[in-house]
Amino acid sequence: MEKSEIRKIGFKVFRFNPAVDASPKWKIYELEVDRSLTVLDALLRIKEEKDPSLAVRYSCRQAVCGSCGMMINGKQRLACFTRVLELNSKVVVVEPLNNYPIIRDLVTDFSDLFMKEKMIKPYIIRDDHEEMRSPTGMYLQNPEELLEYLQFADCIECGLCSSACPTYSTDNLFLTPMILNKAYRISADSRDTGLQYRLSVIDSEHGCWRCHFAAACSSVCPKGIDPAKSIQLLKKMITSAGIFKRMRKKEVQVALRPHVTGSTI
Amino acid sequence: MKESTKMLLHYVTGFLILVTGAIHLIANNLERFLWIKSTLWYPISLGIFLGAVLYHAMNGLRVVLVELFPGSSSGKVISTILVIVGVIFFVSGFYFLLVLFGGW
Numbered sequence: 211m212e213k214s215e216i217r218k219i220g221f222k223v224f225r226f227n228p229a230v231d232a233s234p235k236w237k238i239y240e241l242e243v244d245r246s247l248t249v250l251d252a253l254l255r256i257k258e259e260k261d262p263s264l265a266v267r268y269s270c271r272q273a274v275c276g277s278c279g280m281m282i283n284g285k286q287r288l289a290c291f292t293r294v295l296e297l298n299s300k301v302v303v304v305e306p307l308n309n310y311p312i313i314r315d316l317v318t319d320f321s322d323l324f325m326k327e328k329m330i331k332p333y334i335i336r337d338d339h340e341e342m343r344s345p346t347g348m349y350l351q352n353p354e355e356l357l358e359y360l361q362f363a364d365c366i367e368c369g370l371c372s373s374a375c376p377t378y379s380t381d382n383l384f385l386t387p388m389i390l391n392k393a394y395r396i397s398a399d400s401r402d403t404g405l406q407y408r409l410s411v412i413d414s415e416h417g418c419w420r421c422h423f424a425a426a427c428s429s430v431c432p433k434g435i436d437p438a439k440s441i442q443l444l445k446k447m448i449t450s451a452g453i454f455k456r457m458r459k460k461e462v463q464v465a466l467r468p469h470v471t472g473s474t475i
Numbered sequence: 476m477k478e479s480t481k482m483l484l485h486y487v488t489g490f491l492i493l494v495t496g497a498i499h500l501i502a503n504n505l506e507r508f509l510w511i512k513s514t515l516w517y518p519i520s521l522g523i524f525l526g527a528v529l530y531h532a533m534n535g536l537r538v539v540l541v542e543l544f545p546g547s548s549s550g551k552v553i554s555t556i557l558v559i560v561g562v563i564f565f566v567s568g569f570y571f572l573l574v575l576f577g578g579w
Contacts, residue, residue, distance in 0.1 A: 381542040415541055415550050419482045448479045 214244045219294055221252060223264065224305040227314050237261070238301075243294045249302065250278050250289035253316070265315035273432055276368030280316050281305040286370040286430040307373040320369060326385050329411045330393045335404025347466040355400040362395040362440045364433045371427035371437050383416040387427035387437035390418050394440040397447060401462050405451060413452075418444045485534045488527040495524035518576035525568045533561040 218240055226234035239256045250268055257264045268278040271290045278289040283303050294302060310318035336342055365388065372378055372386035385393075393412050397405045412418050418441050425438040498520045502511035511517050540553045 377542060381545045383545040384542070413477055413479045415478055415547075416545060417478060419478045420538070420542060445479075445482075449483060452477065452479050452483075 214246075215295065216242050216244050217295065219243050219252075219299075220301040221256065222301050222303045223253075223256070223316070225264070225315055226312055227265075228312065229314075245293065245295045247294050248290055249280075249282055249287075249292045249294055249297075249304065252294055252302075253289060253304065265313070265317045267317045274366055276366035279307050279368045279370045279373070281307060281373075286373045288368060288370070288432045291432055307369060309373045309375065309378050310369070318369075322382070323367075323369060323372060323386060323388060326389045327392060330385070330389055330396075330408050331404060332392050332396055334396065334399060334402045335407055336401065337403055341464060347464045349401045350463045350465050351400055358400070359395045359398040362391050362398070362435055362437075364435055365391055365395070365437075366433060367392075368432065370430045370432060374426040374430045376424050376426060377420050377422060381416060381420060384420050385412070385417055387421070387441060390421070390444055391435065391437040391440045393418075394444040394447070397444070405447065409448065409451070412444065413448050418448065421445075481534060485531060488531040488534075491523055491527040492531060495520045495527065499524060518572055521576075522569065522572055525572070526565060529561045529565050529568070533557040 219242075221239045221241065223237050223239065224234060225231075225237050239260050241252055241255060243252060250266075250271060253264065253266050254268075257266065266278070266289075268290065269275040270277070273288050273291040276288070279286060280289055281287075281304070282289065282292055283297055283299060286307060289304075304316065306312050306316050306318045310320065310322075313319050367388060369388060371391070372388045375384070375387055378384045378386050390412070393408055396402055397408065421438070421441045423438060423442065427437040428435075428439070431437065498511065498517070501508045502517060503509075534557075537553055537557050541550050544553070
């Protein structure tokens, strides 16, 4: 059986408590790591054994919640999804994500993103209010229609893409790749007819047109989504809607399900 | 004007710059095509070139400034200033075209 590799690695961690500290500082912790240890495991071990004051946000530990995004060796990554020894460095530098205000240490403030997400109405909007109020069945969607947006629906809203975005680093009003990706995912859904209600936000001075296709967002996405592509597709959708007035999709069939009763009110 | 309309015009004027710029270069440098300069289309293409370059440049500058100085009021100020500058340059440029080709 292969002997597990164990090495001593230094973790240079950004520390800053705005309530107490005048300026940020770096603290170095040394740990013995094996090949299975992730950066999140290492940070939690630091918290347990060396410095309980370290602030870290995490939840699922398996790259589905998006909570543990941080800068690891200068790149936006999920700490739970990054194995220490795969970084191939004697010192691992860990900092909070770029472009967001710092709450404390490695924890950043996402309230700007959540506010922008509300602005784009990230839910299916339909005109058939009666069916929405008192559903009789479910809206049908074929595999081709699903594939139009499926890739972009995998987003776990970790914020790594917006952290990497060079536009967002200078323009704090920019909607950001994460939000624009969500806007495209909802608008491209065949069941949605609400693009017109989102246009005032998406087709604005700080909307999708401020994307210059640097594609830094796509290069850091841990889920393999291509937000840069979804933004360009969103531009195409808006232009089509503007020039060819192609806003309404074909009517979506409702598959009647007699056992579906009740009201949404 | 919607942002999508402004950016669509940006792409269209980019294309127009390529085409009319090429006509200008060819008509002034290749002997076989010097005759273009004596046609009416040449000053017309120069007029289109002038308008396209000014729109493309001013809108490009607007995009840069709006990102560097985000804010709804700063956006309006930037746009207004650039429209005024663009119109001034267009009127001056058009006047020179009329002097050169229209015998003013």
